[in-house]
Amino acid sequence: MPKVTITEVARRAGVSAMTVSRVVNNTGMVRPETRERILRVIAETSYRPNGIARSLITQKTMTIGLVVPDLTNPFFPDVVRGAEDQAFEGGYTLYISDIAELPAREERVLERFEASRVDGVIVCAPRLPDERLAELLSGHPAAVVINREAPPKVAGTVANDDTYGAMRAVHHLLQSGREHIGMLAGPPASRAGRLRSRGYENALSASGHEMKSGWLEPCESNEHGGYNGFKRLLKRHKNLQAVFGYNDLVALGALQAAQEMGLRVPEDIAIIGYDDIRMAALATPALTTLRVDRYGLGAEAFKMLLIRISGKQPPAVLLRPELVVRQSA
Amino acid sequence: MPKVTITEVARRAGVSAMTVSRVVNNTGMVRPETRERILRVIAETSYRPNGIARSLITQKTMTIGLVVPDLTNPFFPDVVRGAEDQAFEGGYTLYISDIAELPAREERVLERFEASRVDGVIVCAPRLPDERLAELLSGHPAAVVINREAPPKVAGTVANDDTYGAMRAVHHLLQSGREHIGMLAGPPASRAGRLRSRGYENALSASGHEMKSGWLEPCESNEHGGYNGFKRLLKRHKNLQAVFGYNDLVALGALQAAQEMGLRVPEDIAIIGYDDIRMAALATPALTTLRVDRYGLGAEAFKMLLIRISGKQPPAVLLRPELVVRQSA
DNA sequence: AACCAAAATGGTAGCGCTAACATCATGGAT
DNA sequence: ATCCATGATGTTAGCGCTACCATTTTGGTT
Numbered sequence: 001m002p003k004v005t006i007t008e009v010a011r012r013a014g015v016s017a018m019t020v021s022r023v024v025n026n027t028g029m030v031r032p033e034t035r036e037r038i039l040r041v042i043a044e045t046s047y048r049p050n051g052i053a054r055s056l057i058t059q060k061t062m063t064i065g066l067v068v069p070d071l072t073n074p075f076f077p078d079v080v081r082g083a084e085d086q087a088f089e090g091g092y093t094l095y096i097s098d099i100a101e102l103p104a105r106e107e108r109v110l111e112r113f114e115a116s117r118v119d120g121v122i123v124c125a126p127r128l129p130d131e132r133l134a135e136l137l138s139g140h141p142a143a144v145v146i147n148r149e150a151p152p153k154v155a156g157t158v159a160n161d162d163t164y165g166a167m168r169a170v171h172h173l174l175q176s177g178r179e180h181i182g183m184l185a186g187p188p189a190s191r192a193g194r195l196r197s198r199g200y201e202n203a204l205s206a207s208g209h210e211m212k213s214g215w216l217e218p219c220e221s222n223e224h225g226g227y228n229g230f231k232r233l234l235k236r237h238k239n240l241q242a243v244f245g246y247n248d249l250v251a252l253g254a255l256q257a258a259q260e261m262g263l264r265v266p267e268d269i270a271i272i273g274y275d276d277i278r279m280a281a282l283a284t285p286a287l288t289t290l291r292v293d294r295y296g297l298g299a300e301a302f303k304m305l306l307i308r309i310s311g312k313q314p315p316a317v318l319l320r321p322e323l324v325v326r327q328s329a
Numbered sequence: 330m331p332k333v334t335i336t337e338v339a340r341r342a343g344v345s346a347m348t349v350s351r352v353v354n355n356t357g358m359v360r361p362e363t364r365e366r367i368l369r370v371i372a373e374t375s376y377r378p379n380g381i382a383r384s385l386i387t388q389k390t391m392t393i394g395l396v397v398p399d400l401t402n403p404f405f406p407d408v409v410r411g412a413e414d415q416a417f418e419g420g421y422t423l424y425i426s427d428i429a430e431l432p433a434r435e436e437r438v439l440e441r442f443e444a445s446r447v448d449g450v451i452v453c454a455p456r457l458p459d460e461r462l463a464e465l466l467s468g469h470p471a472a473v474v475i476n477r478e479a480p481p482k483v484a485g486t487v488a489n490d491d492t493y494g495a496m497r498a499v500h501h502l503l504q505s506g507r508e509h510i511g512m513l514a515g516p517p518a519s520r521a522g523r524l525r526s527r528g529y530e531n532a533l534s535a536s537g538h539e540m541k542s543g544w545l546e547p548c549e550s551n552e553h554g555g556y557n558g559f560k561r562l563l564k565r566h567k568n569l570q571a572v573f574g575y576n577d578l579v580a581l582g583a584l585q586a587a588q589e590m591g592l593r594v595p596e597d598i599a600i601i602g603y604d605d606i607r608m609a610a611l612a613t614p615a616l617t618t619l620r621v622d623r624y625g626l627g628a629e630a631f632k633m634l635l636i637r638i639s640g641k642q643p644p645a646v647l648l649r650p651e652l653v654v655r656q657s658a
Numbered sequence: 659a660a661c662c663a664a665a666a667t668g669g670t671a672g673c674g675c676t677a678a679c680a681t682c683a684t685g686g687a688t
Numbered sequence: 689a690t691c692c693a694t695g696a697t698g699t700t701a702g703c704g705c706t707a708c709c710a711t712t713t714t715g716g717t718t
Binding site for chain 1 (some may be wrong): 406
């Protein structure tokens, strides 16, 4: 059976479409008896207002597009959950798109969102180059990016405070008496890598340790990279007491290398990772690391989006990660 | 700046809106020069057809609603990916909703999808009671449920073949020479539990082992349940040689109990789980288990939905899980 | 040059709803 | 009885687009 329209409901209730509209949207005034009669007809016909038609005139769709690089990466479902909870509460529906790490798909998805006239978009860790990203975002009424910068006119930013996290890690190391601290800095091209390296340097210089070169070792962002990087670092500095890894995988690689070389962790070498992936807790010794507030990232991004939709431009939000102290440091 | 409309494009190109429409949708015939001129104007104005207005008249939104119980459960992102890949290819956009395991939210989401006039919905492992679910699904033009039955008029079904999987597990155990095989059957209310128990019974009776009572032990669906269930089972049957767990967590619990009691796995007791969660591969010994084709579940559900949208009612699809032989059996 | 099928374009209406205004009832104050 | 603020309802128009049909142009044929 075809869907019942507002006109049909109006006809059956013996009123005009406007009166039905007023009842459905709870706006304007309607005599209680009339309202009741209309509600009865609505129930009988199981009428559902056509959101499409409504959107056409109100110029609002109450939908938000959310782009995530990869839902099978356990980082992102938490972000989604944060956004989804906010959306649900605010009466918004989310178009979630998993682009499977493909920039081309990110592009297409953003275009489709535009055709769908979403009220705004949130892009999580965009994979597109700055320029193209800005271009695509500017087609939307409002936008927020997570863990990436964007021109303030085009999009707001919510990000993890990488610099703070790194400082926190290094402080912890210093407090436990280590002086000679190296960093496995990840790939030079990585934004997070740069920010975390900066935090590492800040923490050291703030506590009076002058930065000497050769303690910041670039590496691939996986276990292999950590494994090799650690060996290079140790070869260069026999007095190495602690290592801060670009991420948990790198730290785990370093851990493995240390153990193979007969070093005790944390007695001989302290190790700290970043991200708190599940494997971090499972390692032996369990990895001390920094936990990013993923849920908060999603929730804050959504809140900021609503503010931007209303025309304001709030400053960037930086969420501080939490140091999770386990056994490795 | 406000969005450019088709009328504005038409005006600038010196043609009627219809001609622009024909170019945009690639329908009907337009002289090459005219087409080019229009395309130029479209590019200049970065015109994006308003999908809302289009949907209102075509009565199609090219959107599909997808409901998942919990994206932070690693099972579901793979399902989503399967559906998303199909959707993307077919030009559809997905409304994905993570209901955080809340039936009330499932209800609300399904209603909102109806208001959005999605062309169809896929509900993954619905949390709603049969009757209410059927009611809500029947409001949609088409529907498919994953891992759950529904009236064929209301929704199609794509499911993992639990019975087959259980039979496969038990066969494997029998082939390796175990005769006295118990099952930790999970909660009695669980649909998967019942189907897997049936497969267990089928496999045993098919190979001439008569089913005696007391070998099918209900338990909670977590490690704790498996741990306690195993102890009860072993107390009752000293000759226990193998255990098939309702899911991996249960099997892992059993594994722990066995090891604590000094039993060697798999030498003294063979253990098989179900689901192949990440932890299964990480356990010592690594857990033999059944891997559900999660991606296939999502992909097949989407394909079936398209068929149902076209008015047909294809039979249910059962996807066979794969036995992943590791060390525990 | 007249003709005509096909190609190319335009006009009109309406999808289902609501913004904005117009109209009509109601009942207390005068 | 008259007035009018307020409450309650209806009318009109139009959001941006496309289905459907009407009209005009084009490039051969005769």
